[in-house]
Each structure stands twice: as structure tokens, then as C-alpha cells.
Amino acid sequence: MLEKEDILDFEEEEKEIELATINQRFVNRLIDTIVIGFTIGMLSGFIPKINTGLNLNISSWFWNSNSFVSELLQMLIYYSAFEFLIGQSPGKMLTRTKVVTKEGHTPTFDKILIRSLCRSIPFNAVSFLINDDGTGWHDRISGTRVIQQL
Numbered sequence: 486m487l488e489k490e491d492i493l494d495f496e497e498e499e500k501e502i503e504l505a506t507i508n509q510r511f512v513n514r515l516i517d518t519i520v521i522g523f524t525i526g527m528l529s530g531f532i533p534k535i536n537t538g539l540n541l542n543i544s545s546w547f548w549n550s551n552s553f554v555s556e557l558l559q560m561l562i563y564y565s566a567f568e569f570l571i572g573q574s575p576g577k578m579l580t581r582t583k584v585v586t587k588e589g590h591t592p593t594f595d596k597i598l599i600r601s602l603c604r605s606i607p608f609n610a611v612s613f614l615i616n617d618d619g620t621g622w623h624d625r626i627s628g629t630r631v632i633q634q635l
Contacts (some may be wrong), residue, residue, distance in 0.1 A: 516576035
């Protein structure tokens with residue numbers, strides 16, 4: 486029979502965390518960029534028709550992919566929703582990777598929001614290439630990691 490000390494020792498064992506490879510991270514970014522572009526492209530054709538038909542006041546600047554603010558909001562919504570609700574974006578689903586805290590736990594919404602906001606830092610997309618441990622600035626600042634699923 487297990488003793489209380491055995492259960493505590495088991496719970497305190499550190500989880501084995503294997504970081505995602507640079508190739509996996511590149512594929513994640515590529516797939517997510519395609520999905521965001523496709524989704525926004527579909528919505529940008531659909532929303533104006535709803536707006537016209539229902540006389541809604543939906544601003545077209547949000548759907549204009551040439552606007553920095555609209556791109557930032559779209560990316561913030563996309564990554565925050567996927568990574569908070571299921572721990573993975575579509576790119577991460579396909580490469581079998583997921584977002585966790587440095588300790589290997591499910592991140593809180595504030596960590597995911599910080600992570601998503603940090604994606605707008607110039608050169609963030611290549612920052613994991615210059616860090617010794619292969620993490621990006623958005624990982625380090627938010628205290629998260631992208632790991633391989635076991």
C-alpha cells in the first residue's frame with residue numbers, strides 16, 4: 486500500500502520536459518501564419534456582406550490586413566484563444582507541441598496574454614535562434630515554453 490510520503494514524493498517529481506525543436510517551431514509559425522491569413526481573408530469577404538445587409542457598423546479597418554493595429558489584434562485573438570483554451574495553436578497541433586509554463590504546468594490566461602502580446606516585438610520571430618536554450622523572447626518574458634507532447 487502507498488504511504489502518504491510516497492504520494493508526496495510522486496507528486497513532487499519534476500516532469501520531463503523536452504523543448505520543441507527549431508524545425509517544429511518554424512513549422513508552427515508557418516502553419517499559423519497561413520491559418521490566420523486564410524481565416525482573415527475569408528472573414529474580410531464575409532463581414533462586409535453582413536455589415537451591408539444588416540446595416541451594422543462594423544469597422545472595415547479591423548479586417549484590412551495592411552493595418553498594423555488590425556494585424557496585432559488578429560494575432561492577439563488567435564494565439565490567446567487557442568493557446569489558453571487548448572494549449573495549442575493549429576500549427577502546434579500538427580507538430581504535436583504545446584505551450585506550458587517553465588515548470589511544465591498549464592499557463593494562466595495572463596501568461597498567455599503576455600506571450601501573445603510579446604509576439605509583436607520586432608525580431609521576436611527569430612529570437613529563439615539567438616538564445617542558447619532555443620526559447621524566444623515571448624517564451625522568456627511570459628515564463629512559458631513550447632514542448633513536445635509525449
